Amino acid sequence: xxxxxxxxxxxxxxxxxxxxxxxxxxxxxxxxxxxxxxxxxxxxxxxxxxxxxxxxxxxxxxxxxxxxxxxxxxxxxxxxxxxxxxxxxxxxxxxxxxxxxxxxxxxxxxxxxxxxxxxxxxxxxxxxxxxxxxxxxxxxxxxxxxxxxxxxxxxxxxxxxxxxxxxxxxxxxxxxxxxxxxxxxxxxxxxxxxxxxxxxxxxxxxxxxxxxxxxxxxxxxxxxxxxxxxxxxxxxxxxxxxxxxxxxxxxxxxxxxxxx
Amino acid sequence: xxxxxxxxxxxxxxxxxxxxxxxxxxxxxxxxxxxxxxxxxxxxxxxxxxxxxxxxxxxxxxxxxxxxxxxxxxxxxxxxxxxxxxxxxxxxxxxxxxxxxxxxxxxxxxxxxxxxxxxxxxxxxxxxxxxxxxxxxxxxxxxxxxxxxxxxxxxxxxxxxxxxxxxxxxxxxxxxxxxxxxxxxxxxxxxxxxxxxxxxxxxxxxxxxxxxxxxxxxxxxxxxxxxxxxxxxxxxxxxxxxxxxxxxxxxxxxxxxxxx
Numbered sequence: 001x002x003x004x005x006x007x008x009x010x011x012x013x014x015x016x017x018x019x020x021x022x023x024x025x026x027x028x029x030x031x032x033x034x035x036x037x038x039x040x041x042x043x044x045x046x047x048x049x050x051x052x053x054x055x056x057x058x059x060x061x062x063x064x065x066x067x068x069x070x071x072x073x074x075x076x077x078x079x080x081x082x083x084x085x086x087x088x089x090x091x092x093x094x095x096x097x098x099x100x101x102x103x104x105x106x107x108x109x110x111x112x113x114x115x116x117x118x119x120x121x122x123x124x125x126x127x128x129x130x131x132x133x134x135x136x137x138x139x140x141x142x143x144x145x146x147x148x149x150x151x152x153x154x155x156x157x158x159x160x161x162x163x164x165x166x167x168x169x170x171x172x173x174x175x176x177x178x179x180x181x182x183x184x185x186x187x188x189x190x191x192x193x194x195x196x197x198x199x200x201x202x203x204x205x206x207x208x209x210x211x212x213x214x215x216x217x218x219x220x221x222x223x224x225x226x227x228x229x230x231x232x233x234x235x236x237x238x239x240x241x242x243x244x245x246x247x248x249x250x251x252x253x254x255x256x257x258x259x260x
Numbered sequence: 261x262x263x264x265x266x267x268x269x270x271x272x273x274x275x276x277x278x279x280x281x282x283x284x285x286x287x288x289x290x291x292x293x294x295x296x297x298x299x300x301x302x303x304x305x306x307x308x309x310x311x312x313x314x315x316x317x318x319x320x321x322x323x324x325x326x327x328x329x330x331x332x333x334x335x336x337x338x339x340x341x342x343x344x345x346x347x348x349x350x351x352x353x354x355x356x357x358x359x360x361x362x363x364x365x366x367x368x369x370x371x372x373x374x375x376x377x378x379x380x381x382x383x384x385x386x387x388x389x390x391x392x393x394x395x396x397x398x399x400x401x402x403x404x405x406x407x408x409x410x411x412x413x414x415x416x417x418x419x420x421x422x423x424x425x426x427x428x429x430x431x432x433x434x435x436x437x438x439x440x441x442x443x444x445x446x447x448x449x450x451x452x453x454x455x456x457x458x459x460x461x462x463x464x465x466x467x468x469x470x471x472x473x474x475x476x477x478x479x480x481x482x483x484x485x486x487x488x489x490x491x492x493x494x495x496x497x498x499x500x501x502x503x504x505x506x507x508x509x510x511x512x513x514x515x516x517x518x519x520x
Binding site: 124 | 517
């Protein structure tokens, strides 16, 4: 009998997060699971790496079927250190999440959950980030758990093209309200940040990040935000290449060195 | 006489970095400069934002021509807080750098310098990140400074397409060795991380990130790494949209819900 595939799991809400527990349970039937996840919440850490501080691992659980480490670093650190120091073989999958909160549209850029998935992809491993549109630490992940096994099975079966990873967001509704699954593109938008300005007891000024999402194309039916607002699960294939290829010829014509 | 344009400048090496000083000097003839930069090195912070800690600004210098703040946050925090709380008008440009070290190829993903430029772009402002291929804090930026004014002038003159920002890397060579300026695409590659494992005085294990860049396509003449290795300045237009559009139809055909 061949060994079951090795599956690396991380997240950005920390190794004790409820969403992570649901992802582990969904993935267990498909492989041997190694979890390396931050030891605290690392939301908004994007693709950050720890350069100036040493990283440490804490082992919480170890067996052939399920091993869990936490790390004092970012989600990307977790994937990097797992690949380099913990895993004895290349994983068949890197899964990240399930995030407590949306990573649709441009949130994919800020998200630590998707950072971990992107790092898996950079290393040539089929990688997926999962998110539920509910920030609550006790959010109900039962609908996510309903769909996860088949999704994991399909990624294992089909693989993903080189340099592509998936960003899957679930609307926060009951199973009977789910309309289906839509493969989409990333919605154009921006977070309009509204910082809350406060004064500390010593008279110093400080700011808390708040902010609201501003959708630039709410009517675009091929976008992830459109799908999620209508109770579809949104799947966006993402790529590593960030080049604006369509702009290259235009920018070549600039007067770059001032001699014309 | 109309007011000179407002130019917002940030970086990821901190407000006292030499590369930042060179960028400020190059930009001053073109506008009124406001600098908001991290109060310490924030390399590798990517597009990270500070959610759980309050942000504070420290004013170091203030005049109509040049105002300098530091912030206890990431480069993206700096741009967000500047736009939301400091600037009384929209800037004409967001410039970031000049970074001490390369941000070519996939380093654009990890870079705090490019995080700041990307955040400017998300807000609809022509934005550029500049980097020199020399990590030294006393690196020689004279070649960069030779080219910066014309580059800044061209961005002000031409603008950039919506959702596009520029990643400009300079080889670390003398002016006479510069071959020219090439508009390129992002090189495919990966950082092969080699963590250095150490033991602390109390017997605990810790890891330092090291690592070397692995170029997947060293012969591709249209890439930034190819250009830089041959002493060209490399300009890569980058875009916000990360969708792998070419994969959408294929992934739509997956057996997403297991009923077929």
